[in-house]
Amino acid sequence: MSESFCYRSLPARATIESAGALLDKVILVVGACGAHGRSVALAAARAGAIVVLAGRRVPALETLYDELKALGPEPAIYPINLEGAHPEDFHALGSSLKENLNGLDGLVFAAGRLHGLSSLDHTDPEEWLRTWHVQVNAPFLLLRGCRQAMTVNSTSVMYLDDPDRVQRALWGAYGVAQGAAQALVRVAGDESGSRELKVAGLVCAPTAGPLMQRAYPARAMSEFTAAEVFAPACVWLLAGNAVSGQVYDARPWAAN
Amino acid sequence: MSESFCYRSLPARATIESAGALLDKVILVVGACGAHGRSVALAAARAGAIVVLAGRRVPALETLYDELKALGPEPAIYPINLEGAHPEDFHALGSSLKENLNGLDGLVFAAGRLHGLSSLDHTDPEEWLRTWHVQVNAPFLLLRGCRQAMTVNSTSVMYLDDPDRVQRALWGAYGVAQGAAQALVRVAGDESGSRELKVAGLVCAPTAGPLMQRAYPARAMSEFTAAEVFAPACVWLLAGNAVSGQVYDARPWAAN
Numbered sequence: 302m303s304e305s306f307c308y309r310s311l312p313a314r315a316t317i318e319s320a321g322a323l324l325d326k327v328i329l330v331v332g333a334c335g336a337h338g339r340s341v342a343l344a345a346a347r348a349g350a351i352v353v354l355a356g357r358r359v360p361a362l363e364t365l366y367d368e369l370k371a372l373g374p375e376p377a378i379y380p381i382n383l384e385g386a387h388p389e390d391f392h393a394l395g396s397s398l399k400e401n402l403n404g405l406d407g408l409v410f411a412a413g414r415l416h417g418l419s420s421l422d423h424t425d426p427e428e429w430l431r432t433w434h435v436q437v438n439a440p441f442l443l444l445r446g447c448r449q450a451m452t453v454n455s456t457s458v459m460y461l462d463d464p465d466r467v468q469r470a471l472w473g474a475y476g477v478a479q480g481a482a483q484a485l486v487r488v489a490g491d492e493s494g495s496r497e498l499k500v501a502g503l504v505c506a507p508t509a510g511p512l513m514q515r516a517y518p519a520r521a522m523s524e525f526t527a528a529e530v531f532a533p534a535c536v537w538l539l540a541g542n543a544v545s546g547q548v549y550d551a552r553p554w555a556a557n
Numbered sequence: 558m559s560e561s562f563c564y565r566s567l568p569a570r571a572t573i574e575s576a577g578a579l580l581d582k583v584i585l586v587v588g589a590c591g592a593h594g595r596s597v598a599l600a601a602a603r604a605g606a607i608v609v610l611a612g613r614r615v616p617a618l619e620t621l622y623d624e625l626k627a628l629g630p631e632p633a634i635y636p637i638n639l640e641g642a643h644p645e646d647f648h649a650l651g652s653s654l655k656e657n658l659n660g661l662d663g664l665v666f667a668a669g670r671l672h673g674l675s676s677l678d679h680t681d682p683e684e685w686l687r688t689w690h691v692q693v694n695a696p697f698l699l700l701r702g703c704r705q706a707m708t709v710n711s712t713s714v715m716y717l718d719d720p721d722r723v724q725r726a727l728w729g730a731y732g733v734a735q736g737a738a739q740a741l742v743r744v745a746g747d748e749s750g751s752r753e754l755k756v757a758g759l760v761c762a763p764t765a766g767p768l769m770q771r772a773y774p775a776r777a778m779s780e781f782t783a784a785e786v787f788a789p790a791c792v793w794l795l796a797g798n799a800v801s802g803q804v805y806d807a808r809p810w811a812a813n
Binding site: 388420421422424426429430433437438441442444445448464468469470471472473476477478479480481482483484485487488489491492 | 644676677678680682685686689693694697698700701704720724725726727728729732733734735736737738739740741743744745747748
């Protein structure tokens with residue numbers, strides 16, 4: 302047996318110091334109302350960042366905005382629906398960041414789409430394509446559209462689900478798209494490394510939230526790890542510690 | 558560092574005996590005019606299979622048809638353009654195999670699409686989507702559409718490109734789609750294993766042919782391995798030796 306790619310280890314969670322790590326950095330969080338998006342937005346604000354919250358549910362973004370305002374610099378909201386977004390929409394986002402915030406120091410892709418578990422034979426092709434669009438086309442177009450706004454030494458982090466768990470029966474488009482997302486980190490990370498625009502991946506253990514609720518409707522969310530546990534890893538990567546093109550393994554940070 | 562998935566080793570090339578291994582089995586080869594498709598079609602015919610040649614270039618399919626006819630049972634041709642194919646087209650293919658050939662014993666997905674090497678920033682979104690459609694949507698729809706025709710103990714094999722080489726800078730949609738294709742093998746293979754409809758992947762070293770010519774226009778194709786070298790591995794998997802959901806590593810078979 303020969304092995305495929307290796308993941309990088311993270312430092313022990315207790316040794317990571319986030320205070321001031323992202324002082325005055327502009328960090329875009331896409332999928333800001335999901336479990337990971339919300340927790341990393343809060344952690345980035347606590348670390349001093351100007352957080353731009355992007356997502357489709359505006360009332361939820363507004364609630365999060367208020368929470369962030371109490372913790373750190375004035376955040377911003379950018380409503381976007383990844384399912385329907387066109388290439389031009391991502392360029393408009395990049396232009397807006399450049400004009401209004403003088404550029405982008407970090408990008409977090411924390412959006413996910415899981416319709417529920419079903420076999421490939423019972424997967425509706427349209428459902429398959431929608432998942433692709435959110436999980437694979439969107440981060441590609443986002444990296445492309447935001448490139449113009451990215452400052453030297455910027456870091457993009459893609460949250461990834463545990464491939465050992467989701468590249469399995471019944472995970473359908475979501476599982477397959479996770480394989481693509483990891484490959485996107487490798488390709489994009491290898492391209493941008495030389496220009497100091499890093500791209501890294503962060504693999505987490507199953508996280509409590511709506512996505513896992515749809516995957517495991519009969520299980521209590523308390524069985525899963527809270528997204529807050531993994532957020533400091535993302536802040537650590539955004540703070541300049543990522544090696545471009547690498548995927549970092551936060552699974553050992555899970556409580557159980 | 559923790560590792561990701563492992564690949565399975567193949568037996569030594571010299572120990573594989575293909576003669577009669579696929580006697581009277583119906584084997585569909587999709588992408589039959591590419592380097593791998595052509596070589597596996599010839600190898601399957603020599604092993605006794607009734608080979609169905611699917612691809613978009615009908616004159617090339619007809620030439621290959623004549624070659625196969627001289628080697629084994631009467632083959633068949635099924636013209637299909639993966640770039641424009643709809644879900645119904647794949648169901649029509651499955652129905653046709655069931656009606657005209659009493660079912661399908663093996664399926665080989667050997668189609669690939671590489672426009673040329675370019676950075677993600679310079680990748681046209683439409684070009685990106687076309688590559689996805691051929692490399693990811695097509696095998697998903699193909700497995701789904703052909704399920705009705707598959708006999709018990711059928712095996713589907715997906716040819717995969719070396720991830721260590723193509724999940725790199727400038728490989729764009731092709732490289733990212735390879736990550737998805739590998740994940741599709743895992744997901745589909747895990748689902749169909751219990752029903753004896755196996756799905757396996759076959760990773761090859763860089764192979765001489767039009768695809769590598771587009772990737773490396775300045776290099777002589779003689780530097781790459783001939784597709785014929787890897788074809789016996791595919792025949793061996795089709796002959797009942799695959800473990801569903803596993804990816805087999807044919808890279809050590811490369812001459813150099």
